[in-house]
Each structure stands twice: as C-alpha cells, then as structure tokens.
Amino acid sequence: MKDQHLKRVLELTFATLLISTSGSLGRYIDMPAPVTIWFRSGLAMLILLAYCKYKKIKLKIESKKDLGAFVLSALFMASHWITYFIALRLSSVAIGMLALFTYPIMTTFLEPLFSKTKFDYMHLLLGAMVILGIYILSPELDFQSDSVKGIMFGLLSAFCYALRILILKQYVTTYHGSSLMFFQLLIITIVLAPALFFLETTNITTQFPYIIILALVSTAIGHTLFVQSLKHFKVSTASIIGSTQPIFGIIIAFLFLNEIPNWNTFFGGMLILSTVVIESLRSRKTA
Template sequence: MSKQYNNHLVYLLLATLFISTSGALGKFIDLPIPVTNWWRSFIALFVLYAFCRYEKIPYQLKSKKNVLPFVLSALFMAAHWITYFYALKCSNVAIGMLSLFTYPIITAFLEPLFIKTKFDPMYIVLGALALLGIYILAPEFDLESTMFQGIFFGLISALFYALRNIISKNLISEHHYNATAIMLYQLGIVTLVLAPTLLFMDTSNITTQYPYVILLAIITTAVGHTLLVNSLKHFTVSTASIISSVQPVLGIVIAFIFLREIPNWNTFWGGMIILSTVIIESVRNQNRPKTHQDRM
C-alpha cells in the first residue's frame, strides 16, 4: 500500500475511534437530548472556527446554490444525532450503535442515486457481511420493549447519517469545499436550529455535565466528524461507511470500560466479522483504479 493511502486510512480509522466515544458519552450525559446536542454543536462550532482562522482554511460560501445542500446536510446531521441519542437512552450502547450501523448498506444503495458513482454489487456482499456481524452482536429483544424502540431510533438515525454523508461528499467532490469548512457550516446551522430548545427544556444540570459535553463537542464532533468528512475526499461514501463499521466494536469496548456494560461472546464473534469487512474493503479500495473524482 502507498504511504499516501495509508495516511488517509489512518485518519479514517482515527475518525472512527473518536466518533465511537459518542455511544458512551450519549448514554452517560444527563441532559435533555436536544440540549446536549446544542451544547455539542455550539462548542464544536467555536473550536472549528478558531481552527479555520489559525490554519487560514477558506470557508466562504462559493455560490448561493450551495445554501440548500448545506442546510439539508446540517438538518440530517441534527436528526441523526438526536435519534441516535434516543436509541442510546432507550436501550444501551451496543443496541444503539449496532442498529445505527446499518447505514453502510443504506449508503451503498443511495449513493449512486445522488453522486456520479457506479453501483458496485460487491457492496451488497460486504454490507450483508457487516449486517451479519451486527446481527450476531445484537442481544435478543422483545418487539414491545425499549430495546425495540432503541433499534427503531437507531435505524432512522442510520438513514439520516447516510444522507448527510452523501451530501457532504458531493460538496467536497463537486463544489470543492474543504471538509472543515463543511463541518463548520453544518455546526452553525445545527446550533441555530436547536437553540429554541434551550427556552423550554431543563438546562440546569449543565454545570455538572460540562466535562463530558466538552469531550463530546471536541473529540467526538470537532475532530472525529471533521476527519470523517475529510476522508470522503479520498474514499467513496460506501467505502468510508464499511471501513467505519468497526465503530460498534470500539463503542462497546468503551462502554464496557467506562459504563460497565458487559458484552457477551456474540460481541466478539460479530466484531470479528465486521472487522473482516474493514480489511476486505481496505484492500479492494487500494487496488481499485482511481477515477478523477477519487483523486480530487
């Protein structure tokens, strides 16, 4: 593998690790979910703005036609965060993260409809393999229980996440926006959209939750999601999605360490299957002939 490819892969894996902290933090933080995500976006917004000014990253809007994609991607991101946190609160970190990670399959089917990307039938095989791993990882649940509610919210969150990533990919490849600038716009819009929730939801507990909200804002959001969006410059959304399928494994390990949520043997077997999709797709992407878009 080339050094450049390895660097891109390392950044994508780091993004995966940082975003994996969202499960434990989302489950642990004791605030109304919209309020948590407002603070998350508000703090991350200022961090990324300072970073853009320091690195002289251009973030000016290039065309008024880009306003709608930015707004839609931000709304999908906000909806993804909120439904994902509801999935975590209704069930546990394992169920929340595993149900969310149906999004690689959703992405593989949606991406050719929105981006000039040829549908690769192999994505069906890899997506099914990742889904098998998720099925093995998931504990048994009663359809009338909170576990079912957690899975439902997780699946809805997966759809929003896939759509947000596809639009972000288009802003990078077609309109040549910097990944950090895209995340900056998305955070700004999310901050504005969620601001009214501060008026009618209880925010008094924020004084005891600051350390965890700051971790969520900086490590998970500002760094993790920006690295993920940046990876879309070098990988297709489907490739990035499948490689990121290791997130549930990392999230479950983090939840075990910090929340004492104990995984079972299914976690290990399912995790091995998911990791196999990461390795297979990494090798396939390295050997695949690069198109002009891929090189951009």
C-alpha cells in the same frame, strides 16, 4: 502510492475511534438530546472557528445552491444526532450503535442516486456480512421493551446520517473538511436554539466537562477527519471502513460504563472487522 493509501485508511480509522466515544457520552450525559446536541454543536463550532482562523481556512459559502445543500445536510445531521442519542438512552451503547451502523448498507443503495458512481455489487456481499455481524452482536430482544424502540430510532438515525454524508460528498473537493463541518455546526446551533427555552437545562453545570469532550473529541476532530476522508474514498467505502465504530464503542462502554459484552459481541465484531479488511484491500487496488 501504497504508503499514502495506508495513511488515509489509518486516518479514517482514527476518526472512527474518536467518533465512537459519542456512544458512551450520549448514554451518560443526563440532559434532553436536543439540548445536549445544541451544546455539542455550539462548542464544536467555536473550536472549529478558531482552528479555521488559525489555519487561514476560507469560511465562505460560494453560492445559494451550496447554502441550500448545507442547510439540508445540517438538518439531517441534527436529526441523526438526536435520534441516535434517544436510541442510546432507550437501549444500550451496543444496541444503539449497531442499529446506527446499518447506514453503510443504506449508502450502497443511495449513492448511485446522488452521483455517477456505478453500483458495486460486491458491496451487497460486504453489506450482508455487516448485517450478519450486527445480528450476531445483538442480544435477544423483547419486542415489548424499550430495546425495539431503541433499534427503530437507531435505524432512523442511520438513514439521516447516510443522506447527510451523501449530500456533503459532493462538496469535499471544493470546500475544506473543517469549513464544511463548521457550516454544519453553525446551522445546527441556530436551528436547535429554541430547545433551550422549552427543555430542561439545569444539569449543564454537572454535565459540562462531558459536553466539552463530546464537542472536541467526537465532533470537532472526529467528524471533521471523517468528512475530510471523503476526498479519498467513495461514501460506501468510507462507511464500511467506519463500521469498526461499534467495536470501538462497545469497548469504550465496557471500560467506562461497565457494559459487559458477551461472546456474540466478539464473534459479530470479528465479522464486521473482516469486512473492513476486505474493503480496505479492494479500495487500495483502485486508489
């Protein structure tokens, strides 16, 4: 039981690492956010379609109610990705990701509204620790600069992401994680298709390699593993464990974009990581 729980925590951490590559890629790719998301979703959808066919994973929506939930969650997912990429462009990888990672706090308050899960008051303390860590990590802001706009878009992205995973949480026991992600990507691809006719797409020839990495590593593999992990953790638990994503993202940005972190980054990162350790130990006792 303990070994199985450790394996699940490691799988969730690995999924978080893969998803965190989207920060640097989103800031680096030189295309409008809706266009980037369309290519990201379309390519990842094809990858997952091939995987599901190979693994004989059923791709069937059981009811109209399920379809409605999938459409709604996909719209929240598309909104999350677009606002997140805008936040990255306006500010930096660190600011964009840290603003996004207020979503664990949002899920702790929203989760009891979506399920019979009893509100865990310990998550208030852990959430406060995450907020303090984010506060320490964040640089001083000029409220006349784009950084504030980046934070606002990041907070909106966080809200959309929290709603999306709370909706999908209700279906992880009846649908495979790969099929859930496939349906999401299919809907996003259809909804964002008009963007190709109104926004600039000429840069796709030079940006395509990075789009492929974004689609395969961050989306098809990372997000599918994360959705699959919801079978074994409460959303709030998965969210807090996933709070290591800004740490991974800042390290990747340092290595590939030369965005150099300061001492606040290390101190804030240690505080966020401590919440991951605490929540992992707590969830292990109840697993």
